[in-house]
Amino acid sequence: MASVEVSLKEIMTAVEGALGAAVVDYSSGMALGTLGGGKELDLTVAAAGNTDVIRAKVRTMEMLGLTSQIEDILITLGSQYHLIRLVTGRNGNGLFLYLVLDKSRSNLAMARHQLKRIEENLEV
Structure with missing residues (x-):
């Protein structure tokens, strides 16, 4: 099982073209953790x-x-993909993973596969 911080680091390194990632509680709208992003994101x-x-x-x-x-x-935006994956594990009810990808540098199918794998191991 992986913590929020470890999961975010894994998303950013394992997913080609990742620009930013977050673990979010959708009952409150609060990010439990973020990595990447920037002034425009x-x-x-x-x-x-x-x-x-x-x-x-x-x-x-x-x-x-x-x-x-x-x-x-x-x-799907002009230059980015925004991928939202709901966390379904026993401790993840009410959470989602959010991933922003550079459309020109990413493989959407592989990103979805990696995000699913990381979501299954997330421990909150």
């Missing part, structure tokens, strides 16, 4: 904003009567 602001994305999707699924669980949500 405020991960704390992104954590709060993406909490709203998850809440909206959960509400929509409830209205539609969908019973499946969200695995991940992908937002």
